[in-house]
Amino acid sequence: MPKQKISEKELIWASLKVFRERGYHNTSMADIGAACGLNKGSIYHYFPGKEELMKAVILEMHEHYKQKVFIYAYDERLEPMERLKRLGEFSEKIFLSSNNGCLMGNIALETNSVLPEVSLLIKAFFSDWIAAMAHVFSKKYDEQKALALGKESVAEIEGAVMMMRIFEEQDYLKRAHQRIYQKYGVSETC
Amino acid sequence: MPKQKISEKELIWASLKVFRERGYHNTSMADIGAACGLNKGSIYHYFPGKEELMKAVILEMHEHYKQKVFIYAYDERLEPMERLKRLGEFSEKIFLSSNNGCLMGNIALETNSVLPEVSLLIKAFFSDWIAAMAHVFSKKYDEQKALALGKESVAEIEGAVMMMRIFEEQDYLKRAHQRIYQKYGVSETC
Amino acid sequence: MPKQKISEKELIWASLKVFRERGYHNTSMADIGAACGLNKGSIYHYFPGKEELMKAVILEMHEHYKQKVFIYAYDERLEPMERLKRLGEFSEKIFLSSNNGCLMGNIALETNSVLPEVSLLIKAFFSDWIAAMAHVFSKKYDEQKALALGKESVAEIEGAVMMMRIFEEQDYLKRAHQRIYQKYGVSETC
Amino acid sequence: MPKQKISEKELIWASLKVFRERGYHNTSMADIGAACGLNKGSIYHYFPGKEELMKAVILEMHEHYKQKVFIYAYDERLEPMERLKRLGEFSEKIFLSSNNGCLMGNIALETNSVLPEVSLLIKAFFSDWIAAMAHVFSKKYDEQKALALGKESVAEIEGAVMMMRIFEEQDYLKRAHQRIYQKYGVSETC
DNA sequence: GATGAATGAGACTTCATTCAT
DNA sequence: GATGAATGAAGTCTCATTCAT
Numbered sequence: 001m002p003k004q005k006i007s008e009k010e011l012i013w014a015s016l017k018v019f020r021e022r023g024y025h026n027t028s029m030a031d032i033g034a035a036c037g038l039n040k041g042s043i044y045h046y047f048p049g050k051e052e053l054m055k056a057v058i059l060e061m062h063e064h065y066k067q068k069v070f071i072y073a074y075d076e077r078l079e080p081m082e083r084l085k086r087l088g089e090f091s092e093k094i095f096l097s098s099n100n101g102c103l104m105g106n107i108a109l110e111t112n113s114v115l116p117e118v119s120l121l122i123k124a125f126f127s128d129w130i131a132a133m134a135h136v137f138s139k140k141y142d143e144q145k146a147l148a149l150g151k152e153s154v155a156e157i158e159g160a161v162m163m164m165r166i167f168e169e170q171d172y173l174k175r176a177h178q179r180i181y182q183k184y185g186v187s188e189t190c
Numbered sequence: 191m192p193k194q195k196i197s198e199k200e201l202i203w204a205s206l207k208v209f210r211e212r213g214y215h216n217t218s219m220a221d222i223g224a225a226c227g228l229n230k231g232s233i234y235h236y237f238p239g240k241e242e243l244m245k246a247v248i249l250e251m252h253e254h255y256k257q258k259v260f261i262y263a264y265d266e267r268l269e270p271m272e273r274l275k276r277l278g279e280f281s282e283k284i285f286l287s288s289n290n291g292c293l294m295g296n297i298a299l300e301t302n303s304v305l306p307e308v309s310l311l312i313k314a315f316f317s318d319w320i321a322a323m324a325h326v327f328s329k330k331y332d333e334q335k336a337l338a339l340g341k342e343s344v345a346e347i348e349g350a351v352m353m354m355r356i357f358e359e360q361d362y363l364k365r366a367h368q369r370i371y372q373k374y375g376v377s378e379t380c
Numbered sequence: 381m382p383k384q385k386i387s388e389k390e391l392i393w394a395s396l397k398v399f400r401e402r403g404y405h406n407t408s409m410a411d412i413g414a415a416c417g418l419n420k421g422s423i424y425h426y427f428p429g430k431e432e433l434m435k436a437v438i439l440e441m442h443e444h445y446k447q448k449v450f451i452y453a454y455d456e457r458l459e460p461m462e463r464l465k466r467l468g469e470f471s472e473k474i475f476l477s478s479n480n481g482c483l484m485g486n487i488a489l490e491t492n493s494v495l496p497e498v499s500l501l502i503k504a505f506f507s508d509w510i511a512a513m514a515h516v517f518s519k520k521y522d523e524q525k526a527l528a529l530g531k532e533s534v535a536e537i538e539g540a541v542m543m544m545r546i547f548e549e550q551d552y553l554k555r556a557h558q559r560i561y562q563k564y565g566v567s568e569t570c
Numbered sequence: 571m572p573k574q575k576i577s578e579k580e581l582i583w584a585s586l587k588v589f590r591e592r593g594y595h596n597t598s599m600a601d602i603g604a605a606c607g608l609n610k611g612s613i614y615h616y617f618p619g620k621e622e623l624m625k626a627v628i629l630e631m632h633e634h635y636k637q638k639v640f641i642y643a644y645d646e647r648l649e650p651m652e653r654l655k656r657l658g659e660f661s662e663k664i665f666l667s668s669n670n671g672c673l674m675g676n677i678a679l680e681t682n683s684v685l686p687e688v689s690l691l692i693k694a695f696f697s698d699w700i701a702a703m704a705h706v707f708s709k710k711y712d713e714q715k716a717l718a719l720g721k722e723s724v725a726e727i728e729g730a731v732m733m734m735r736i737f738e739e740q741d742y743l744k745r746a747h748q749r750i751y752q753k754y755g756v757s758e759t760c
Numbered sequence: 761g762a763t764g765a766a767t768g769a770g771a772c773t774t775c776a777t778t779c780a781t
Numbered sequence: 782g783a784t785g786a787a788t789g790a791a792g793t794c795t796c797a798t799t800c801a802t
Contacts, residue, residue: 003782023300025215028775041778042783050776101299108356109296110213113289123356148365151353155362156342159349163341166298166313172345175338193802194765218792232766234794383761403680405595408796421799422762430797481679488736489676490593493669503736528745531733532726535742539729543721546678546693552725555718573781574786599772611773612787620772 004045011036011046012060015053020103024054024110024118054107054118061103062125069094073132080139084184087132088177091157095173101165105158130154133180140184153180194235201226201236202250205243210293214244214300214308244297244308251293252315259284263322270329274374277322278367281347285363291355295348320344323370330374343370384425391416391426392440395433400483404434404490404498434487434498441483442505449474453512460519464564467512468557471537475553481545485538510534513560520564533560574615581606581616582630585623590673594624594680594688624677624688631673632695639664643702650709654754657702658747661727665743671735675728700724703750710754723750 006014014036018027029050033040047053072078072086095102104122111118134143134150141149160176163169196204204226208217219240223230237243262268262276285292294312301308324333324340331339350366353359386394394416398407409430413420427433452458452466475482484502491498514523514530521529540556543549576584584606588597599620603610617623642648642656665672674692681688704713704720711719730746733739 005783021303023213023215023304025213026300026304029777030775039784040776041785044777045782100303105352106299109291109352110216110300112291112355113211114213114216119356126353126356151362152346152350152365152369155349155353155366156346157349158352159345159347160342162295162299162348162352163316163345165302166309166316172341175342176345179342219794220792229767230792231768231794231796235765238794240793385762401683403593403595403684405593406680406684409798410796419763420797421764424798425761480683485732486679489671489732490596490680492671492735493591494593494596499736506733506736531742532730532745532749535729535733535746536722536726537729538732539725539727540722542675542679542728542732543696543725545682546689546696552721555722556725559722598770600770608786609788611775611789614773615786 005038005042006036008046008056009060011038011043012053012057016057016061016103017098017100019054019057020098020106021100024107024115051115051118054111054115055121058104058107058118058121058125062121062128065125066128070128070132073135080136081181081184083136084133084181087136088180092173092177095161095164096170099165099168102158102161105161126154137184149183153183156180195228195232196226198236198246199250201228201233202243202247206247206251206293207288207290209244209247210288210296211290214297214305241305241308244301244305245311248294248297248308248311248315252311252318255315256318260318260322263325270326271371271374273326274323274371277326278370282363282367285351285354286360289355289358292348292351295351316344327374339373343373346370385418385422386416388426388436389440391418391423392433392437396437396441396483397478397480399434399437400478400486401480404487404495431495431498434491434495435501438484438487438498438501438505442501442508445505446508450508450512453515460516461561461564463516464513464561467516468560472553472557475541475544476550479545479548482538482541485541506534517564529563533563536560575608575612576606578616578626579630581608581613582623582627586627586631586673587668587670589624589627590668590676591670594677594685621685621688624681624685625691628674628677628688628691628695632691632698635695636698640698640702643705650706651751651754653706654703654751657706658750662743662747665731665734666740669735669738672728672731675731696724707754719753723753726750 011032015032018031018035022031029040029043032038032043032053043053047056069087069090072083072090075083075086078086100106104125107118108122108126111122130147130150130153132150133153134146137146137149140146156176156179157173160172163172201222205217205222208221208225212221219230219233222228222233222243233243237246259277259280262273262280265273265276268276290296294315297308298312298316301312320337320340320343322340323343324336327336327339330336346366346369347363350362353362391412395412398411398415402411409420409423412418412423412433423433427436449467449470452463452470455463455466458466480486484505487498488502488506491502510527510530510533512530513533514526517526517529520526536556536559537553540552543552581602585597585602588601588605592601599610599613602608602613602623613623617626639657639660642653642660645653645656648656670676674695677688678692678696681692700717700720700723702720703723704716707716707719710716726746726749727743730742733742
């Protein structure tokens with residue numbers, strides 16, 4: 001990329017914000033261009049089309065989570081509860097910094113019956129997230145139980161983020177994380 | 191055809207399915223027409239525009255929930271736990287009968303920054319649902335705790351429904367409801 | 381016409397007002413229906429279509445002018461100048477009673493290149509009007525001069541009515557008529 | 571095509587012809603596209619919509635008149651009568667070169683009750699024209715008389731142009747101009 | 761004769777994509 | 782690589798007309 005006005009990463013992150021806020025179908029290439037100082041047509045030098053861009057955004061987000069969030073689940077130097085808290089803190093940081101909810105959740109609902117390739121990538125993201133949570137829970141519970149807790153944890157977070165967006169109330173997410181910590185901790189004391 | 195080919199209610203329910211599956215922006219008036227055997231132009235005899243139709247769909251769904259679901263929360267002849275179960279059973283029936291998740295959730299995320307009037311109606315729906323859940327919890331907990339439990343219950347259901355849609359796994363919803371029942375019952379035993 | 385809700389004449393006069401105000405292409409059948417308390421579809425019991433209705437309106441207006449205005453031109457009991465004044469007074473009465481100018485002029489410009497049958501009827505109206513004016517002038521001038529004066533008189537009135545509509549100033553028409561009276565009278569004194 | 575297929579001016583003048591011939595409401599974006607070799611959608615690269623295009627057309631025409639016609643009214647090197655003649659010759663040249671009358675008049679009547687912003691621009695055009703004529707008449711008459719003569723001159727021309735269009739007779743305009751010249755000259759000899 | 765829902769063509773407009781410069 | 786005009790399909794919506802009741 002010799003003289004690109006902006007880097008591919010910059011384009012992706014700018015697109016991410018627009019997609020998260022406006023959704024996939026309600027975002028035009030012109031919107032994205034406006035968000036990153038590029039002309040509509042120039043986006044096609046970076047990606048072959050809108051759907052491919054959407055996929056790149058999802059992959060980038062997925063990678064970001066892997067490196068910045070999920071990674072704590074596998075950090076064997078940390079206590080399991082500490083890992084859960086790190087996971088939680090990062091999620092919170094990400095979700096609370098935007099009013100527009102979770103890109104993955106937002107786009108998932110919109111593209112699920114309609115753009116299978118996009119759906120698949122989103123599914124992979126959530127699978128990884130669930131696996132990370134389950135991995136932590138597996139320190140205390142058997143595989144099956146741990147997986148179930150991973151699933152319900154992610155579901156609760158996504159539910160909370162949806163409600164946060166609808167009601168503009170940040171409590172939802174914090175409480176969801178507290179419930180998750182309790183899933184791990186409660187049986188210790190109970 | 192002298193009188194309406196289909197009733198307004200039929201149009202609304204047909205639209206509901208299309209909107210739930212394809213989302214708001216990716217649904218065209220032609221899609222809706224095709225779904226109910228009407229020419230796209232004819233829909234304007236029923237509603238003045240797409241957004242108004244969307245609003246009617248949401249109001250209809252809201253009314254449906256009030257009469258078929260929320261009502262159990264206020265049925266004083268039933269035990270609180272029985273009420274929770276009725277609420278749960280009906281939610282499950284509704285959500286499991288479609289592969290496309292929750293209309294309200296799907297549309298909420300897509301319209302939130304973009305169609306304020308629609309957002310408002312969706313917010314009202316979720317407020318009612320939370321109030322119904324909270325009302326049941328208030329039989330056992332104080333107002334504040336009951337409200338918090340109502341909020342987290344609805345959030346968990348919506349999170350579960352989202353995951354259900356993404357993974358096509360029905361377990362999510364059943365487990366969410368079990369967790370909700372436990373919210374009411376667990377402290378009895380613990 | 382046994383049980384018509386309104387008479388054909390009433391429909392025509394109601395349509396006339398709408399066409400004069402909104403023009404031909406910007407008037408919908410629904411507009412006309414609204415103006416006469418009839419349903420859109422019912423108009424087709426009176427006239428086979430919008431263009432035919434327009435033609436009927438023009439013919440009615442033409443007939444009205446013949447009977448109420450042009451007739452004075454041929455009333456041999458009146459002095460020529462008196463005839464001119466009667467013609468003028470009636471024109472003024474008609475044009476000043478609406479803010480929307482002259483139906484014939486308004487529609488003429490809009491349909492001229494586009495609806496030949498309508499144009500033809502409008503042409504016939506203006507021909508009659510010119511002939512009436514010319515007939516009066518022929519009392520004093522030769523045929524050719526009288527015809528020229530008729531033409532310029534009608535043109536001046538139409539120009540004045542156009543300006544009246546644009547500027548909402550009623551002077552234009554009165555002055556135009558004064559000039560017309562002078563066309564007859566001035567050479568008497570000059 | 572990297573740069574514009576046609577210039578904005580070319581689009582405006584092509585549109586002008588179509589609007590003058592077919593009127594505002596009966597002209598479609600496709601008509602305009604066809605008239606200038608552009609796809610109807612492409613017109614939106616030049617103007618944000620049909621009404622804005624109409625306004626640009628009117629402004630262009632106004633500007634054209636200012637520079638090519640009205641200017642003579644203020645050329646103090648010329649005799650007043652000479653100025654009137656120049657004004658007349660240019661008007662004639664413009665109006666006789668098309669069979670479709672005066673854009674301003676045609677559009678004025680159609681948009682008067684319906685597109686206020688367009689009406690305003692048309693009004694401004696006629697005001698300028700009247701002012702130009704009045705300026706010439708003010709060389710001989712007092713302000714008030716000069717203004718009245720300006721108004722009636724413009725009205726007469728517009729009336730003549732309307733008749734010209736209806737009857738396809740070019741005499742109207744020439745005679746109207748002769749009458750205008752007489753307005754200036756007649757009292758010299760009479 | 762009146763109704764008003766249905767139709768289907770066509771209106772204005774948007775937009776993902778292409779491509780000449 | 783960036784531009785932005787052009788495209789053509791598709792979107793929302795309007796409307797003259799038809800027709801079953």
